[in-house]
Amino acid sequence: MQFALMIYHTPQEFAMRTNDYADPHLGAWRAYYKALVEAGVYVSGDALEVPETGTTVRLREGKRRVQDGPYADTKEQLAGFIILELPSVDAALEWAARCPGASLGAVEVRPLSPEAKRRGFTGESKQ
Amino acid sequence: MNRNNSQEDTHRTIERVARESYGRLVAYLSVHTHDLASAEDALSEALVAALKNWPRDGVPQNPEGWLLTTARHSFIDVVRHQRVALASEPTLKLLQENSTNAVLSAEFPDERLKLLFVCAHPAIDPAMHTPLMLQTVLGLDATRIAHAFLVPPKTMGQRLVRAKTKIRDGGIQFEVPQERDLPRRLDGVLEAIYAAFGIGWDDMFGIDQRGRDLAEEAVWLARVLLQLMPHEAEVQGLLALMLHCEARRTARRGPDGRYVPLSEQDPKQWSLPLIEEAEHHLREAFTQGRSGRFQLEAAIQSAHAERARSGRIDWTAIALFYERLINTSPALGTRAGYAAAVAEASGPEAGLAVLESIDLDTVSHYQPYWAVRAHLLQRLGKAREASDAYDRAIGLAEDPAVREFLLQKRG
Numbered sequence: 001m002q003f004a005l006m007i008y009h010t011p012q013e014f015a016m017r018t019n020d021y022a023d024p025h026l027g028a029w030r031a032y033y034k035a036l037v038e039a040g041v042y043v044s045g046d047a048l049e050v051p052e053t054g055t056t057v058r059l060r061e062g063k064r065r066v067q068d069g070p071y072a073d074t075k076e077q078l079a080g081f082i083i084l085e086l087p088s089v090d091a092a093l094e095w096a097a098r099c100p101g102a103s104l105g106a107v108e109v110r111p112l113s114p115e116a117k118r119r120g121f122t123g124e125s126k127q
Numbered sequence: 128m129n130r131n132n133s134q135e136d137t138h139r140t141i142e143r144v145a146r147e148s149y150g151r152l153v154a155y156l157s158v159h160t161h162d163l164a165s166a167e168d169a170l171s172e173a174l175v176a177a178l179k180n181w182p183r184d185g186v187p188q189n190p191e192g193w194l195l196t197t198a199r200h201s202f203i204d205v206v207r208h209q210r211v212a213l214a215s216e217p218t219l220k221l222l223q224e225n226s227t228n229a230v231l232s233a234e235f236p237d238e239r240l241k242l243l244f245v246c247a248h249p250a251i252d253p254a255m256h257t258p259l260m261l262q263t264v265l266g267l268d269a270t271r272i273a274h275a276f277l278v279p280p281k282t283m284g285q286r287l288v289r290a291k292t293k294i295r296d297g298g299i300q301f302e303v304p305q306e307r308d309l310p311r312r313l314d315g316v317l318e319a320i321y322a323a324f325g326i327g328w329d330d331m332f333g334i335d336q337r338g339r340d341l342a343e344e345a346v347w348l349a350r351v352l353l354q355l356m357p358h359e360a361e362v363q364g365l366l367a368l369m370l371h372c373e374a375r376r377t378a379r380r381g382p383d384g385r386y387v388p389l390s391e392q393d394p395k396q397w398s399l400p401l402i403e404e405a406e407h408h409l410r411e412a413f414t415q416g417r418s419g420r421f422q423l424e425a426a427i428q429s430a431h432a433e434r435a436r437s438g439r440i441d442w443t444a445i446a447l448f449y450e451r452l453i454n455t456s457p458a459l460g461t462r463a464g465y466a467a468a469v470a471e472a473s474g475p476e477a478g479l480a481v482l483e484s485i486d487l488d489t490v491s492h493y494q495p496y497w498a499v500r501a502h503l504l505q506r507l508g509k510a511r512e513a514s515d516a517y518d519r520a521i522g523l524a525e526d527p528a529v530r531e532f533l534l535q536k537r538g
Contacts, residue, residue, distance in 0.1 A: 024534050028521060031534075035522025039491040093277045094492075103527040 002112040003092040007101035008076040028100040045082030144190040150264035154238035163291045169202035240355040241301040247315035255290045256319035275339040332502040334495040363412035364422030370405035371428035374398040386528035394435035423452045442472035463495040475506040494523035
């Protein structure tokens with residue numbers, strides 16, 4: 001069963017992110033990633049750029065609507081995601097609690113829809 | 128005293144009575160009907176009534192008796208509504224007892240021991256033993272329990288309801304087990320109380336401390352159990368173990384919130400009264416002459432506490448306690464603790480050898496193993512391997528302060 005761990009940050013928390021290799025928060029992330037891989041549960045994941053770099057697109061009555069910034073106008077914005085293969089939601093919550101994003105911002109755990117595959121969304125559907 | 132103050136006092140009295148009497152009242156109300164959910168509903172209605180009436184009329188002379196009488200009235204109302212379904216012998220008995228009003232005195236039997244055994248009954252999912260105790264004996268709400276056990280609050284609520292339904296309808300007896308079953312059944316109760324406390328506090332090398340924020344509640348439950356079973360060595364042992372750990376609570380954090388491992392703690396910051404109380408219970412336990420898991424764990428913590436007196440730690444003794452502990456409960460935590468103790472007593476190679484004997488598949492998610500391993504590899508000067516092990520420990524750590532500590536040690 002696959003779960004998405006979605007990491008949310010406030011603008012202040014986004015501002016605390018650095019690319020400095022020696023930054024302890026980044027060090028914690030590297031260690032967390034390593035633990036996920038070594039435990040054999042990691043599927044994929046990535047960090048996102050700050051919300052201001054986002055652009056939101058809609059088509060309404062055949063017309064394009066393009067909006068600067070993220071879709072949702074909320075204080076906490078999606079900062080990254082991880083997909084994990086795990087036996088249960090309990091295991092997913094354990095990993096969410098260990099996520100460095102949980103002690104800085106918040107982590108939402110949500111199962112991936114197994115329906116999507118069956119419906120042929122990914123082209124992997126079996127008749 | 129002005130009115131506000133006295134109102135505050137009344138509220139505090141209600142809180143205290145609720146805390147002290149909750150389990151006794153729930154146990155008494157449910158012992159015959161086995162209906163925990165209705166007993167809890169009735170009691171919470173009584174508490175609401177107390178919040179309304181006591182500030183106006185003053186606190187009754189016998190607050191517990193008042194709560195019991197009020198709770199019984201609403202309990203009977205509930206039961207009357209369900210009468211068709213529930214017109215059973217025990218229900219009728221309760222109705223009758225009420226009409227004679229026999230229980231207005233403070234003297235009603237303490238049935239909490241039966242309730243504790245029901246919560247940790249083998250027919251109930253072991254994962255629900257602790258949540259049930261916290262709710263029915265201490266009155267904690269499902270959300271708070273859910274936080275502590277890292278479960279979605281709605282799910283925890285549903286699981287509690289299911290467990291109570293099983294207790295009501297599943298023929299689970301409200302009784303103290305017979306001699307023959309007692310040791311095994313008591314283990315279940317002790318395990319459940321210890322599970323509320325959190326994982327071990329053997330925090331020498333930055334082992335992740337996933338306390339459940341329920342340490343006080345766990346100690347309270349152990350005290351209740353000891354009061355009800357004063358001659359059980361393992362009950363004394365469990366209380367001694369938790370008190371030793373509690374004695375170090377403040378010393379585990381520096382003034383800046385930094386994590387301080389046991390070996391670097393200043394014993395002057397340990398609570399001497401708690402240590403003395405722990406030692407008292409451990410001595411009492413030993414006089415019973417029946418060894419057990421919790422006494423051994425308490426003995427290990429007692430050996431650490433010795434540093435406050437003599438400045439020394441007898442690692443050989445600690446390693447021996449662990450060895451005996453492995454024979455009774457070979458949990459991963461015990462084996463990691465044993466490795467750490469062996470390393471202190473006979474050098475890091477010996478400790479590492481103990482770790483090597485553990486199957487790697489079992490520790491891929493187990494933080495303490497990697498924390499101990501990293502520490503021992505570092506002592507052996509194996510920098511690269513140590514750094515790898517530190518990474519694993521850091522990646523599996525939950526407490527940010529522990530994570531920070533390990534990051535610094537990794538260098």
